[in-house]
Amino acid sequence: MNSSIAYIIIGVSALFIIGIKLLASPKTARIGNLVAAAGMVIALVSLHKPTGDYVWSQGWSFNYTLIAIGTVIGLIIGAIGAYSVKMTAMPQMVALFNGLGGGAAALVASLEFQRGAHSLAGITAFIAGSMLFATLIGSLSFSGSIIAYLKLEGKFEKPHTFPGQNFLNGLILLVILGLCGWLTFNASGGNATTAFIVMFCLALFFGVAMVMPIGGADMPVVISLLNSFTGLAVAADGFAINNLAMVVAGTLVGSSGTLLTLLMCKAMNRPVTNVLFGAFGSGGGAQAGAAGIVGTVKPIQADEVALLLAYATRVVIVPGYGMAVAQAQHSVRELSDELGKRGVEVQFAIHPVAGRMPGHMNVLLAEANVPYDQLIEMEAINPTMDRVDVCLVIGANDVVNPAAREDKSSPIYGMPIIDADHCKTCIVMKRSMAAGFAGIENLLFYKDNTRMLFGDAKASLNALVAAVKAS
C-alpha cells in the first residue's frame, strides 16, 4: 500500500468519525449524515485492491459490467425503500437494510475464503479466522434481521418458545463454533468446502432461532444488536481483504451499536441477557398486573376535555405508537398550535422507548412539523409533572403504567415511566380497553384523576381541535 492511499483512508476514517459525532446533535445531525456519505464516496472513488492496484484502472471486463449493474440495482432498491417507507415503518426499513449488509458481508467472506483456500499460497489462520467470523456473524445478522422485519410487520409477532430452546440454540452455536475452529486450521482440507457450507447454513438457521423467541416489543433492541453485528462482520471482512477503511467503518459501527443496544436496554430497565433469552411477554405477564387494580374507569367526552385544555396553564402530551398508527401526528400538532395561540404552554413528554425504537417518536413528530425544542425527555419532565394541569396520553400505554413503580409482581416493574398520574387531570385517549404491546393491564386507567376518552385517536383529536377553536 503506498502512502497516498493511507492518507486517503485516514481522511475517510476522520469523515466517518466526524459524521457520527455530528449525528449526536439535532442541529448538526443532517450535516453529519452527509459528511459520512461524502467519506463513503471518496472511499469508493479511491478504492484499491488488496494487492495495492487501483480498482478502476484495471481495464473493463465482464465483471466490471456486473459491478455497475449490481450497484445500480442496489441503488434503485435502496432509493425506493428509503423514499417510499412510511415513518411508522422506519424500524423495519433499518432492519431490512441491515440484513442486506449482513448478507453481503457473509457472501464477501465466503467467496474470499474459498478463493484463498484453493489458491496456491493457501490462507493464514488469521485471515481464515476473520473470514469465518464474518461469514458466521454476517449470515446470522441477515436471517435474524429478516425475522425482525417480519415480526415488526406483524407476522408471528408473539414469541415462539419451547422447552429446552436455549439449550438447543446453545448446542447449534457450539457446533458452528467447532466447525469454524476446525476450518481455521484446515481451510484447504478435503472436506473443508462441505464443512463451510454446513457452517453457513447453520449460521443462517441460528439467526432465525435466536430472534424467533423474542417478542415484537423487543425488536428494536434486536435490530440495534444485529446492526452492531453487521458492523463487526464488515470489520472482519476488512481484515481479510486488507481494506483499512472497512476495518475502521465496521468497528465504529460495531462498538457504537453495542453501546446503543445497552442504552436501549437501560431505558427499559432490563439486562440485555433478559431480552435475548427471557422470552418476555410470552403469556403469564398478562394476568400479573390485574391484582393491583383499585377504582373504576371513568369515561369523558371530547367537549369537556377541550374545556379543560383551553383553560389550562400547562399541558403535557404523552404520545405513543398508537398515535402514529392512527396517523394522528398532524392532528396532534394542530391541537398543540391551537392551544399555543391561546397562551397555553404545551410540551411533549417523550419516553426513551416511545414508538418502536428510541427516538422513533421524535422522528414521527418531526414529520408533523412539531419543533424539537417542544419535545422534553422523560427525566427532564418527570420532576415537573405535579405542576401540570392536563396530561394528554395519546396511544401510549406501558410507558405511563404506574405498575412499573407500584406493583412488584408486574413484568415491567422497575421500568422508568413518565409520571402521567402525578398531574392534576390525566386524559387517556384510547381505542378500547385492550392491553398494550407488552400485554399488561394499566393501573393508570383506574386512577381517580384519570379520565378515558375512547375512540380513534385521529377522530378524537380533530373533535378536540374543533372544540378548542369554538371555546
Place this chain on the structure above:
Amino acid sequence: MEPNIPDVIFIFVLAIFVGIEVISKVPSMLHTPLMSGTNAIHGIILFGGILVLADAATPLAQALGFVAVVFGSANVFGGFMVTDRMLQMFKKKKK
C-alpha cells in the same frame, strides 16, 4: 498482500474506543437516526463486494459476488437516503 496484523489490531482497538466515545453523549431522541446512520456506514461492505466481484473467476463466484454488490449497494445508498429523509424533518420552531 498480507496485512500487518499488529497494525490492523491496533487500528481495530482504537476504533472501538472512538465508536464508544462519539456516541456516549447522544440524546435518546437521536437514537433512531443514529442507528440508521451507522447502518448506512457499514454499507461500506459494498466495496468488499466490488473487490471480490472484480476478481471473480467462476460463474458461481460471479453470481454470489453480484448478489453481494446488490445487497451492499442497497444498504449503503438506502441507508444514507433514509437517514437524510428522517433528519430533514428535525426543525426548530419557526419564528
